[in-house]
Amino acid sequence: MKCPYCEADESRVIDTTHDAQGGIRRRRECKQCGRRFSTYERVLRATPLVVKANGDREAFDREKLIRGIQISCGKRPIPAADIKALVDRIETHLQQLGRDEVSSRVIGDMVIEGLKALDPIAYIRYAIVYLGLDNLTSVRNIIDGLLAEQGTTPSRGGGTPPAEGAAPGGPGAASA
Numbered sequence: 587m588k589c590p591y592c593e594a595d596e597s598r599v600i601d602t603t604h605d606a607q608g609g610i611r612r613r614r615e616c617k618q619c620g621r622r623f624s625t626y627e628r629v630l631r632a633t634p635l636v637v638k639a640n641g642d643r644e645a646f647d648r649e650k651l652i653r654g655i656q657i658s659c660g661k662r663p664i665p666a667a668d669i670k671a672l673v674d675r676i677e678t679h680l681q682q683l684g685r686d687e688v689s690s691r692v693i694g695d696m697v698i699e700g701l702k703a704l705d706p707i708a709y710i711r712y713a714i715v716y717l718g719l720d721n722l723t724s725v726r727n728i729i730d731g732l733l734a735e736q737g738t739t740p741s742r743g744g745g746t747p748p749a750e751g752a753a754p755g756g757p758g759a760a761s762a
């Protein structure tokens with residue numbers, strides 16, 4: 587580490603501290619001019635390159651991903667902070683994979699799962715574009731799937747259709 591004052595290469599570490607972010611700060615003293623300075627070390631996590639469906643590779647672009655999600659979320663009551671948090675989760679996940687490259691589908695799938703939890707309309711809009719849905723039947727399938735999932739959510743309370751045939755007084759039910 588070069589001394590910032592005299593550019594000598596030799597310095598002595600006089601103190602080392604670790605911070606909460608996992609970084610290491612070293613207080614140093616130049617062996618030549620005797621002046622003190624600090625250095626800071628931290629782990630740099632790289633985000634893998636994104637491999638698109640057509641085989642092109644491009645750098646992960648956070649802002650572009652946020653813009654794409656915002657388009658699906660237009661006029662919906664979704665706080666900007668929630669979109670940012672979703673993109674943060676995706677970026678962290680990609681970094682934790684520790685790979686050089688990742689398919690753009692991994693990102694799209696995570697966006698779609700995230701939007702499903704945030705807002706059904708935004709989810710459907712994104713799904714139409716991302717999955718390339720080009721007819722009403724496939725859009726309806728997405729909506730049906732979503733409704734089915736919501737119907738089985740305990741918090742909704744309403745949907746208990748399977749229980750009916752198994753009611754106590756149903757003797758003839760099995761003889762179909």
Ligand SMILES: [Zn+2]
Pocket residue numbers: 589590591592593594616617618619620621
């Ligand atoms: Zn120096």
